[in-house]
Amino acid sequence: MTAAGACSLCLALAFASHALAAFEVRDATPAALGAASLDLASDPFFTSAGYSASTSHTTLYQSDGLTSERAAVAFAGRSARLVATWNQLGFPGAREHVLRLDIEETGTRAVLLSMVAERLALALDGEPSRGGLTAGISILARVTLPRGSLECVLAGDRLARTGGLDGLGVEPSVPFALRLRSGAIALAWMDRWEPSGRASPRLVLDLALGRAARVRMARGMKPERSGAAIAIRRGRLEVSAGRLDLDKGGTVGGVGLALVSPDRGGRGGRP
Amino acid sequence: MLLRVVLFGALLFALASTARADLVLNEVLYDPDGADDGREFVELWNPDSIAAPLTGVALETSDGARPGAWTVLWRADAGDVAAPHAPFLVGGDQFLAALQNGPDAIRLTRAGAVLDLLGYGDLADPGQYEGAPASDAGSGSSVARVADGLDTGSNRDDWAVEAEPTPGVANHPDARLRFGRARPTLSPSVCWPGEPLTARANVRNSGRLPLAGSQWRLVGELEGTASWEPGAVVAGVTLAPGESASVSLSWMGPASGALRVRLRLEGAEDALADTTMTWLRSVAAPVVLSEIAFRNTGSGEWIEIWAREAVDDVGALTVADAVSSPRPVDRGAAPRGLRPGDYLVIAQDPAAVRSRYGLPDSAVVGVIGGWPSLNDGGGPGSAADLVALALADGVPADAMSYTGDATVRDGTLERLSFDLPSGDPGSWSECVAPDGATPGRANSLHAPGGPLVGGHALLVAGARVLSVHAREAVPIVFRATEAAHGRRLTVRVHDLLGRPVRTLTEGQRLATDAAFVWDGSDDAGVPAPAGLYVVQAEALPEDGVAPLRSSLSIAVAGGRP
Numbered sequence: 001m002t003a004a005g006a007c008s009l010c011l012a013l014a015f016a017s018h019a020l021a022a023f024e025v026r027d028a029t030p031a032a033l034g035a036a037s038l039d040l041a042s043d044p045f046f047t048s049a050g051y052s053a054s055t056s057h058t059t060l061y062q063s064d065g066l067t068s069e070r071a072a073v074a075f076a077g078r079s080a081r082l083v084a085t086w087n088q089l090g091f092p093g094a095r096e097h098v099l100r101l102d103i104e105e106t107g108t109r110a111v112l113l114s115m116v117a118e119r120l121a122l123a124l125d126g127e128p129s130r131g132g133l134t135a136g137i138s139i140l141a142r143v144t145l146p147r148g149s150l151e152c153v154l155a156g157d158r159l160a161r162t163g164g165l166d167g168l169g170v171e172p173s174v175p176f177a178l179r180l181r182s183g184a185i186a187l188a189w190m191d192r193w194e195p196s197g198r199a200s201p202r203l204v205l206d207l208a209l210g211r212a213a214r215v216r217m218a219r220g221m222k223p224e225r226s227g228a229a230i231a232i233r234r235g236r237l238e239v240s241a242g243r244l245d246l247d248k249g250g251t252v253g254g255v256g257l258a259l260v261s262p263d264r265g266g267r268g269g270r271p
Numbered sequence: 272m273l274l275r276v277v278l279f280g281a282l283l284f285a286l287a288s289t290a291r292a293d294l295v296l297n298e299v300l301y302d303p304d305g306a307d308d309g310r311e312f313v314e315l316w317n318p319d320s321i322a323a324p325l326t327g328v329a330l331e332t333s334d335g336a337r338p339g340a341w342t343v344l345w346r347a348d349a350g351d352v353a354a355p356h357a358p359f360l361v362g363g364d365q366f367l368a369a370l371q372n373g374p375d376a377i378r379l380t381r382a383g384a385v386l387d388l389l390g391y392g393d394l395a396d397p398g399q400y401e402g403a404p405a406s407d408a409g410s411g412s413s414v415a416r417v418a419d420g421l422d423t424g425s426n427r428d429d430w431a432v433e434a435e436p437t438p439g440v441a442n443h444p445d446a447r448l449r450f451g452r453a454r455p456t457l458s459p460s461v462c463w464p465g466e467p468l469t470a471r472a473n474v475r476n477s478g479r480l481p482l483a484g485s486q487w488r489l490v491g492e493l494e495g496t497a498s499w500e501p502g503a504v505v506a507g508v509t510l511a512p513g514e515s516a517s518v519s520l521s522w523m524g525p526a527s528g529a530l531r532v533r534l535r536l537e538g539a540e541d542a543l544a545d546t547t548m549t550w551l552r553s554v555a556a557p558v559v560l561s562e563i564a565f566r567n568t569g570s571g572e573w574i575e576i577w578a579r580e581a582v583d584d585v586g587a588l589t590v591a592d593a594v595s596s597p598r599p600v601d602r603g604a605a606p607r608g609l610r611p612g613d614y615l616v617i618a619q620d621p622a623a624v625r626s627r628y629g630l631p632d633s634a635v636v637g638v639i640g641g642w643p644s645l646n647d648g649g650g651p652g653s654a655a656d657l658v659a660l661a662l663a664d665g666v667p668a669d670a671m672s673y674t675g676d677a678t679v680r681d682g683t684l685e686r687l688s689f690d691l692p693s694g695d696p697g698s699w700s701e702c703v704a705p706d707g708a709t710p711g712r713a714n715s716l717h718a719p720g721g722p723l724v725g726g727h728a729l730l731v732a733g734a735r736v737l738s739v740h741a742r743e744a745v746p747i748v749f750r751a752t753e754a755a756h757g758r759r760l761t762v763r764v765h766d767l768l769g770r771p772v773r774t775l776t777e778g779q780r781l782a783t784d785a786a787f788v789w790d791g792s793d794d795a796g797v798p799a800p801a802g803l804y805v806v807q808a809e810a811l812p813e814d815g816v817a818p819l820r821s822s823l824s825i826a827v828a829g830g831r832p
Contacts, residue, residue, distance in 0.1 A: 016794075063805055066803070093735055096803065124736050127738070175697070223765075
């Protein structure tokens with residue numbers, strides 16, 4: 001599986017052209033806003049075993065009616081995690097709809113894989129609905145250090161696409177992350193490389209404030225932006241809020257609510 | 272011996288002084304600019320220290336081709352008196368005969384005795400000049416004594432051409448400031464309330480001494496209901512004798528209407544004062560330019576006008592470009608009016624426009640005197656030509672200038688709203704109708720109307736979905752709200768990740784209403800792909816006023832293939 005994923009990734013990079021289109025926003029939850037990473041699937045604030053359900057609402061750029069709503073259900077077992085997500089983004093008369101399924105390997109192995117499948121649909125007033133299916137893959141490599149761990153994540157996002165997405169300019173890209181974890185702190189350098197050569201690097205800092213609170217801050221480039229988020233878990237309830245500010249103007253703010261299984265411990269997650 | 276010479280000289284001087292103490296000719300304007308219309312004049316000068324009665328004084332003229340024949344031009348009325356060391360002006364309406372252009376001669380007589388004689392031009396008969404004839408003056412110039420009242424007996428030496436005639440005042444003054452002959456220009460000639468307005472005039476130092484900038488200033492005034500209202504003042508500039516300078520002053524466009532603009536030169540001396548006037552229109556009316564076909568795409572050039580107010584007779588309208596004289600609209604044999612809201616096409620080739628667009632005869636007219644060919648050249652961003660509509664009395668109705676690259680698909684240039692300032696390029700956009708033009712009917716693109724007040728929104732959009740199909744887009748028109756007026760505005764389009772796509776305007780001060788068009792392309796002109804975008808407007812901070820931001824989300828349908 002690892003070899004197949006690597007091959008797919010290479011092929012995607014070789015044949016990809018450009019990316020700038022619909023469905024560029026993958027995640028607008030507080031966790032993503034805190035990482036200044038609307039274009040990447042977010043790393044959850046807390047890891048949870050068992051079932052969880054979450055929802056979030058995000059307002060983008062104070063533009064009347066431009067919002068993102070998201071609902072997700074997840075099940076984390078001993079060796080895998082399954083997440084199903086519904087997301088809509090847009091304003092009255094123009095909506096992107098995304099159904100997403102993530103299957104992730106979990107555990108303590110040095111290399112973990114995950115796969116993603118999406119159904120994308122763009123609905124605009126007066127226009128026929130357009131969309132299609134995509135699939136991607138992600139590889140996480142972990143090295144244990146004396147006082148923490150170093151993780152490297154390389155993904156092939158939307159490596160496979162159905163023809164309906166051609167006219168929407170949905171193209172593959174390569175998310176990349178290098179994360180250093182030590183105690184209550186995690187520092188990550190993340191990016192998403194596009195076939196056009198465009199990148200948008202960001203530095204993300206996660207702080208665990210005890211067992212019940214997490215703070216995430218980030219600074220990104222191209223475009224210059226800053227993110228901040230906080231999440232608090234009490235019992236089975238998790239609330240979060242995040243904000244992303246573009247230096248040239250424009251703010252994205254969101255809140256999230258999650259219901260999780262009784263805490264069995266653990267911290268961090270995977271990108 | 273020396274004493275005898277001195278005494279003899281003194282006697283001659285005394286005799287000469289006595290002989291020359293009577294009136295002399297001092298300045299003659301025989302060929303004013305344009306029609307004479309009674310603007311000719313002859314100025315006499317009394318060199319004596321006491322007033323000189325003009326009893327028996329007359330002016331006579333002689334044609335250079337008919338020496339010896341003198342015609343009485345003017346006779347003084349009983350009681351006429353010339354003040355000491357002062358001019359006495361005889362105006363054209365007092366003349367009994369026409370004052371001919373040179374070569375010619377004029378003489379001043381008292382009871383038949385010749386007091387003075389001036390010959391100008393190429394004269395052969397010595398009886399028509401003193402010593403040698405003076406130079407002939409061109410149209411608009413006079414011949415004037417080099418020094419008031421000084422007569423040495425040689426016309427050639429005593430007289431010089433004066434480019435700016437000085438009737439009733441001293442010739443060739445030390446200090447004199449005058450506007451140039453060309454009328455002052457206003458930019459824009461049709462403005463909008465609050466829009467910056469620049470008046471420009473040429474000023475010439477026609478005195479004999481240099482003028483410091485501190486000695487004079489230019490004052491602009493607007494015609495009010497009962498008086499002239501101050502507009503702007505600008506300090507003078509240093510001018511050497513004979514030097515001209517283009518001087519400008521700026522102020523804000525007044526409330527709507529047509530009014531005169533008066534420019535005045537002010538100085539410490541009367542000789543530094545001059546006045547000139549022109550017309551200004553604030554808010555285009557009674558007719559408004561609606562569509563411009565400045566490229567001939569098979570049916571000639573044409574413009575479409577829209578009546579904001581009723582017009583009794585379109586024959587009273589004129590059309591001009593930047594260089595042509597105004598051409599009256601050819602409305603046919605009978606007067607023809609326009610009702611408010613009517614469209615009318617004025618075309619280089621009315622028959623061709625009617626035929627191509629299926630318009631009735633009444634919808635298209637031509638002009639009298641030849642179409643003012645509209646230039647469509649010029650480099651990117653540089654003005655190609657001007658279209659000016661005016662009323663027959665010269666009062667402007669509307670005017671707009673355009674650049675050669677204002678259209679890229681051979682479409683016409685359409686006005687996005689009749690409420691948008693004519694001179695702002697953002698008020699115009701290329702027609703997106705299938706045949707590239709909409710003569711005689713509403714334009715294909717419109718700036719959004721409706722309420723533009725209240726709230727903190729800086730922009731409103733005419734649509735929220737921009738359709739791009741087969742690489743042809745129907746642009747979205749954005750209009751600035753009142754919250755943006757007077758502010759410096761930057762409008763950018765970015766994607767949902769905040770990555771810049773297109774800058775629509777950067778730091779432009781919105782003196783008044785304004786519109787912006789996005790055709791769905793990025794800054795490189797490449798159509799953006801389908802998806803959601805954010806149009807962000809920012810009123811920049813200045814003078815202690817906080818910045819203001821607002822966003823609009825829009826969608827592009829179709830997009831890059």
